[in-house]
Amino acid sequence: MKFENILADIDGFGRFQIMIIVISFIGRFTLPCHFMLNNFVAAVPSHHCDISSLDDGGFFSNLSKAERLIVSIPVQEDGTPASCQMFAEPQYHLLLNSSNIIEVPTVPCQNGWVYDNTTFKSTVTSQWDLVCDKRGKNKATATIFFVGVMFGAVTFGSLSDRFGRRIMLLVSYVSGMLFAIASAFSTSYLMFAVLRFFTGFCITGIVIVSVVLSVEWVDIEHRKLVGVIDSLSWAFGNIVFAAIAYFVNDWRWLILSVTSPLILAIITWRWMPESARWLIANGRLKEAQMYLKRCAKMNRTEDSIQTLNIETLATIVVTGKSDRTYSYLDLIRTPNIRKLALRTGVVWFCVATAFYGISFNLTGFGLNIYLTQFAYATIELPAKVAIYYLLDKIGRRRTEVGALLMTAACLGINIVIPKDMSVVRTVVSVLGKGCSAASFGTIVLYSSELYPTVIRQNGMGYNSFVARLGVAVAPMILLLDEVWKELPQVVLFSAAVLGGIVASALPETRNRCLPETIEDIESSGIEKSPEKSVELK
Numbered sequence: 001m002k003f004e005n006i007l008a009d010i011d012g013f014g015r016f017q018i019m020i021i022v023i024s025f026i027g028r029f030t031l032p033c034h035f036m037l038n039n040f041v042a043a044v045p046s047h048h049c050d051i052s053s054l055d056d057g058g059f060f061s062n063l064s065k066a067e068r069l070i071v072s073i074p075v076q077e078d079g080t081p082a083s084c085q086m087f088a089e090p091q092y093h094l095l096l097n098s099s100n101i102i103e104v105p106t107v108p109c110q111n112g113w114v115y116d117n118t119t120f121k122s123t124v125t126s127q128w129d130l131v132c133d134k135r136g137k138n139k140a141t142a143t144i145f146f147v148g149v150m151f152g153a154v155t156f157g158s159l160s161d162r163f164g165r166r167i168m169l170l171v172s173y174v175s176g177m178l179f180a181i182a183s184a185f186s187t188s189y190l191m192f193a194v195l196r197f198f199t200g201f202c203i204t205g206i207v208i209v210s211v212v213l214s215v216e217w218v219d220i221e222h223r224k225l226v227g228v229i230d231s232l233s234w235a236f237g238n239i240v241f242a243a244i245a246y247f248v249n250d251w252r253w254l255i256l257s258v259t260s261p262l263i264l265a266i267i268t269w270r271w272m273p274e275s276a277r278w279l280i281a282n283g284r285l286k287e288a289q290m291y292l293k294r295c296a297k298m299n300r301t302e303d304s305i306q307t308l309n310i311e312t313l314a315t316i317v318v319t320g321k322s323d324r325t326y327s328y329l330d331l332i333r334t335p336n337i338r339k340l341a342l343r344t345g346v347v348w349f350c351v352a353t354a355f356y357g358i359s360f361n362l363t364g365f366g367l368n369i370y371l372t373q374f375a376y377a378t379i380e381l382p383a384k385v386a387i388y389y390l391l392d393k394i395g396r397r398r399t400e401v402g403a404l405l406m407t408a409a410c411l412g413i414n415i416v417i418p419k420d421m422s423v424v425r426t427v428v429s430v431l432g433k434g435c436s437a438a439s440f441g442t443i444v445l446y447s448s449e450l451y452p453t454v455i456r457q458n459g460m461g462y463n464s465f466v467a468r469l470g471v472a473v474a475p476m477i478l479l480l481d482e483v484w485k486e487l488p489q490v491v492l493f494s495a496a497v498l499g500g501i502v503a504s505a506l507p508e509t510r511n512r513c514l515p516e517t518i519e520d521i522e523s524s525g526i527e528k529s530p531e532k533s534v535e536l537k
Contacts, residue, residue, distance in 0.1 A: 003277055003316055004220060004513050009307060010292060012219025014299030016273075020217055021226060023272050024210040025233045027173060027265035032237035033244070033258035034180065034203060038142035038475075039362050039373065041251040043123050046116040047131060048073050049086035049109035060090055070094050074106055084109060084132035108132070119369070121249045128189045137189065139475040142360065144193045148200030150468035154328070156205035157461015161326060165213045165457070166274040172205025173269060177262040184255040204468070206265075208460045215448045216277040216456075217295075220513060224391040227445025231384045235437070238377030246370045277453050281516070285313045326455050331462055336522050341459065343502050344447050345466040347400070350499025351443050352470035354407050355436040357477055357492040358429060372426065379434035384441045395510045396446040400503045403439035407432050408496035415489045439499070449509040453516045470495075 004012070051072040055061055060068065071090040073081040085106040115126040125131060130138035160168040179199040186192035214226045241258065248254045273295070279288035289308055296305050331341040362372045390399045410432030417425050451459030480487040515521055 002513055003280065003516070006276075006292065006308070006313075006316070007217075007219045009304040010296040010301045011299035013222040013225075014295075014301070016295040016298040017214075017218050017222070017226075019271060019298070020214055020273065021229055023265075023268045024214055024230065026261065026268055027169070027206050028210055028230065028233040029237045029240075030258055030261045030265075031203065031206060032234045033241040034145075034199065035356075035471075036238060036241060036359060036373070037255065037258065038145065039360060039369070040120075040245045041124055041254055042130070042138050042141050043120055043369065044125050044131060044138065045118075045120050045123065046080075047083055047113045047126075048081040049084070050111040050114050051086060053111050054087075054090050059092070067095060074104070082106075083113075086110070119249065120251075123251050124189070124192060127251070130189070136479065139479055141193060141196060142475045143472045145196045145200040146468045146472040148197035149204040150200075150465050150472060152201035152204035153208055153461050153464030153468060155201070155461075157208055157457050157459075157464065158328060160205070160209050160212075160461075161278075161455070161457040164274055165209050165216075165278060166269075166272055168205055169209045169213070169272065170266070170269050172202055172209065173262055173266045176203035176206065177259055177266070180255060180259040180262075184252045184259075200468075204464065208457065208464050211444055212448055212457055212460055213272070213275055215445070216275045216453070216514075217273070220511065223449065224388065224445060227391075227448075228384055228388040228441065231387075231437075231441035231444065232381070235377060235380035235384060238380065239374065242370055242374040242377055245373065277514075277516075278457075280313055280316055281453050285310050288313055326458060328458050328462060330455050330518065331458060334518055334522050336524075337455075337518060340450060340506075340521065341462060343506055344443075344450065344459070344463050346502045347404075347443055347499050347506070348447070348463045348467040349470040350495045350502070351404065351436070351439050352467035353474055353477070354404070354411070354492050354496040354499070355433075355440050356471045356474040357488065357495075358407075358411075358433045358436055360474055360478060361429070361488075375426070375430045376433045379430050380437040383434035383438040387438050387442055391442065391445070392510060395508050396442060396449070397503065397506055397508050400439055400442045400446060400506075401500050403435050403442060404496050404500035404503060406435040407439060408493050408500065410435060411489055411493040411496060415486050415493070419485075436496070443503075446506070446509065449512070449514060450506070451515070452518055452520055453514060454518065456514075 048069070049072070051068060054068075054072050060071075063071070069081055071087070071092055071094050073086055076082050086109055088105050088107050091104055109132065112129055113126075113131060117126075120126070124141065125138055128134075130141075156168055156172060159171075176199060179195055179202055183192055183195035183199055186195060211227075211230055214230060215223055218226050244257050245254060248257050273291045274287065276288045276291050276295075279285070279291070289310060292308050292313075293305050296302060296308065330337065332338045359376060362369045362376075387399055387403070390402075394402075410428050414425055414428050414432070417428065419425075447463050448456060448460060477491050478488050480491065515524075
């Protein structure tokens with residue numbers, strides 16, 4: 001007997017499953033906010049050198065603010081004051097002819113910087129002067145957070161397969177909230193970086209646990225709907241985040257604002273059930289029976305409760321040895337699982353690199369940062385609604401491949417569009433963001449269907465680890481513009497193309513039962529095409 005047969009009897013998509021989706025939605029709301037947080041808390045306001053050291057108490061002090069800048073700061077090609085250089089001495093002759101700056105000696109900023117607080121009241125950039133020669137530290141704040149997410153994915157994936165989905169979800173809620181709140185009270189850059197690492201480490205459990213928990217409780221027909229709804233929570237969170245960031249322009253209060261929804265998530269956790277699939281796979285049949293009866297009662301299918309006896313549950317094909325502990329080593333022990341892990345890992349890396357490479361480049365097109373964030377978030381809605389229809393119409397694999405190749409096309413087009421066409425470049429970038437969002441939404445559901453129940457959480461943890469590695473390098477890729485302005489776009493374009501090619505080698509999972517054991521994968525064969533492969537038994 002398959003677990004799907006039990007779900008069919010008690011309604012695989014009733015009020016019980018809707019409750020799980022709603023609770024997951026609440027917890028996942030804060031995730032996109034934290035993932036995109038660096039765009040605002042580490043934003044770089046317009047700035048120039050602090051020129052107070054040039055004030056000798058004489059003629060300089062009688063000049064207006066604009067005149068002081070003219071005699072103290074060299075002008076860039078676009079006519080704005082230089083950000084990292086100042087004149088060694090006031091150049092009063094520039095008041096008569098500001099273009100006569102040939103061979104005027106300049107020096108790096110001597111006494112810090114002055115920041116424009118029009119857009120941002122305070123950021124970590126202005127707090128700890130992460131500009132000019134410290135620009136790398138500014139980008140590193142995002143990388144450090146996602147390195148934490150990367151290691152957290154592996155840890156929570158393994159722990160939730162060992163101790164259960166439900167308890168690890170609570171651990172992620174509580175620990176993620178505490179570290180996030182602590183980071184808002186950081187007194188140094190080092191303290192902030194360390195706390196952001198642990199915030200990422202803890203908060204990632206919400207991502208991988210909630211997705212798997214939702215998928216394992218619904219029937220085959222509604223798996224794609226659950227995947228799309230989970231994905232839409234990211235789009236919704238990003239849209240609301242743009243508004244929150246607009247009104248809360250102090251970095252400390254912004255962190256506290258986007259973390260506060262976790263309080264509600266912790267309160268609603270008490271109604272979140274454990275995965276019955278996981279309980280059966282681990283031989284905990286009485287607990288599985290309790291949750292299944294609760295599901296039947298809530299879905300108003302009480303007539304099926306009498307069939308939910310221990311003997312029936314014991315016949316469900318999940319694993320041969322309920323006392324066996326599975327680990328990440330099981331991802332490489334057998335040939336088909338090993339191939340599957342390699343291919344999904346490459347796809348997740350490429351999807352994440354392209355998605356976040358586009359997402360982190362809010363200021364790269366010269367338009368309003370809040371408007372760009374809102375546009376990037378809004379385009380995810382139609383993109384993810386589209387995949388709801390495409391996943392069944394053309395299948396998971398073709399949807400993933402198509403979304404990645406369209407992302408690559410948009411990135412490639414932006415390489416050749418002139419820089420002065422900022423509006424056109426932004427529109428193309430927004431379309432690329434939509435395609436990359438579709439690829440991300442697809443691969444999450446797709447991967448959860450590819451791995452068997454006994455190592456599904458390990459598989460998702462591994463994929464999330466690889467994805468966060470891609471996210472961690474995305475800010476560093478954007479720094480390549482110092483070598484060649486278009487090099488970041490070329491690297492992101494290449495990643496999207498590679499992801500599309502590798503995704504084409506994955507097996508189709510449309511209308512198939514979730515595999516339960518490693519033997520299911522090994523016996524079915526990963527190389528089989530969707531047309532020739534048989535449904536897992």
